[in-house]
Amino acid sequence: MKVGIIGLGFRLGYLGYIFNQIDPDFEIVGYTDPAPAGMPVLEEHGLTAGQSYATPEELIAGQEMDLLMIGSPNHMHLDHIRLGLEAGLKVFSEKPIVMSIEQSYALAELLNTHGHDRLLVGLVLRYSPLYKDLRKAQEDGRLGEVVSIEASEHIQPYHGAFFMRDWRRYSEYAGSFILEKCCHDLDLYNGVVGARPRFVASFGGRKSFTPANAPQNAGVNDLEVYHRKPSGWQGADKVFDSDGDIIDYQTAIVEYENGVSMTFHTNLNVPDEFRRFCVVGAKGMAEGDFVRGFLDVHRAHDNEKVIANKYQAPSATSHHYGADEQMAEDVFKHIKDGAPLPVSALDALEAGILALAMDEARLSRKVVDLAPVWQQYDAALHGGQAAALPLKSA
Template sequence: MTTYRIGVIGLGQRIAHMLAAMQEVGWNLDLAGYVDPAPVGRPILEAAGIPMGRSFPTPAELMKGGPFDLLMLGAPNHLHFEHLAFALDQGAPIFAEKPIVRTEAETEALAGRLAATGAPPIYVGLVMRSLPIVQEVLARIDGGDLGELVSIDATEHLPPEHGGYLARNWRRRQEWGGSYLLDKVVHDFDVFGRMVGARPARVASFGGRRIFTAERADPPRTWEDGSAAYALRDAGWAGANDAFQSDMDVTDHQVAIVEYANDVRLSFHANSHTSLTERRWYAAGTEGTLIADLVRNKLMVRRALFRGRPEKIEYGGVTADAHNGADQAMAQDLLAALEGRAAFPVSPYESMEAGLTVMAIDRAMEGRQVVDCGPMWARYDAARSGVGEQRLADEVL
């Protein structure tokens, strides 16, 4: 069996969980080196029995410890473009955590960079693409089970502990993570774009902070059994002590409306502090409807003119983090891609387009207006064709 020699830039919790999942599904891996002055993923690797490898002060020094069969990028989002720009020059395949980059300018610069020849493959950690329930949803839509897709209603409602973690973690700040939707919900908008088969034409959005705010001076801090609340996870790099007194500047709830270029319409509702958690997609077509419950890992489908019981599929494997085995499934997909047995489920271009969709939604919210996405797609397509590549890269760096 091939041993994969791996170098990591940014050994955070997500990359550590991914490495643990890779080992769990049978990878023979060697974490040969990493760059991270304070690797918060260390406890996860120790629990999985994965040796940390050698610590390097900089990415350039890390490469002197190569060669590597895979470079894994897991630093906070504001460093993604810098690390990708470096990794693309090294030649090794790249696994990059989502969102692939944080801003429109970075997206255009990366699109231009990828337009150049010789770029190594990039595999982006949009983990939901690897879930069997998501693959079944796409197969049903592609197969015509719903007829023509007309509209989608979707939600993601997090439990209080998860929302509290985000309010303490570096993701609380736009300068580090981008927006709440970009970091947390870009998964969903990636899949929606794939379901619809078109790009957004117009978007609108409303959102803000009403939960994790300093004005809530004395919120309840314990569960009904007296155990401490909002303290489930280590806040990690640049963490804040208090979810309600932090310097958070991203939304804690948001709604969005999207009209795609092929006239499919979507509504989305996100809330980071709910007592009834939900991640649900309701897709209605001319010939049928499906409901995908991503928390409980259940799918329900019925034809429009059918009075019998709907078809129900329960996938099981429900986990506390609601990933439901997605990390392990993505680890298998990544290995298959590296071995040339199958294409990875999502391309870097699809990842960039999902990110741009969310960025347009956030612009609509901030500007209190309906945003026409046409100019954004024109700039992206020009960059992807190689127009202005060096100018864009210089502006970002």
């Protein structure tokens, strides 16, 4: 499979290695990136990135490819996706695929024109064994009708410090933290609920990565942990006095159109990190943790544990609990044989809209009603005229 890359950052450098591990015929034929941070990962494994091009347009014109992969900063995604779709290519974009409500409408219009199946998305957790087993338990009726969900994504201080130092610290490039990092998780639970979010409330701010909490102020001299994860484009050394505008904790409450409610919590400074959920249904409950690697399912009427699964990544260097390897395998089958994928561009758009609503609710301190947004989104998706309406508070 021949691939072109727009934005050869750390993520697509890693995915280039994983895709090649799954299929040795995988070949990057060209890329465009003024500072390709992912190149060392490829070179470490004896891989090349093909010819370098000055612009995405030159890359697309200069190479025949089976897939165009986009790993550029989030604020460039829409333009790069548009280039690929208009060139008739199959496109894979890292998440989040867009970073505003207006861009969501614009991409919906593009998908109406070019087809939903032309855009693949890097919401990799849909491919994880744990999530597959959760959905299987749900399909087997072990949970019954879903009633409520409690979920979280917490990351260790070294990872939180990366966000404070990387280009992702600026919302103008990345969008909010909950959009950039947690759209994975929001997508998962949207899938479990099987309905769109309707009402959203949220609170959060920055309380950990502040000057008062800098370790040197407490007599701690070793700051290595806060620089363990390298930053790329627009990288900086400041952590506790970062000039970024992202927050470091957030909680949200969501009510879906079918009445299911969810609480979601994220924090960037959790030493013993976890990424867990509890899905409570009328007939049972499922509790799991992607980091700690377990899924337990209990039956409601007698409290019996009917599923007790443990999970381990395929290697110490594997990212996302083994989901990247499965995603690569499924993408190959999709490109070569048309096999279905477990997540779509529409799923990605809906998860992104939920994240954007969470931030609007946080900033306005009001409950956001997504009904008018879904109305405009559907109009764009199905060929109607989508006015660029803002999010509305209830």
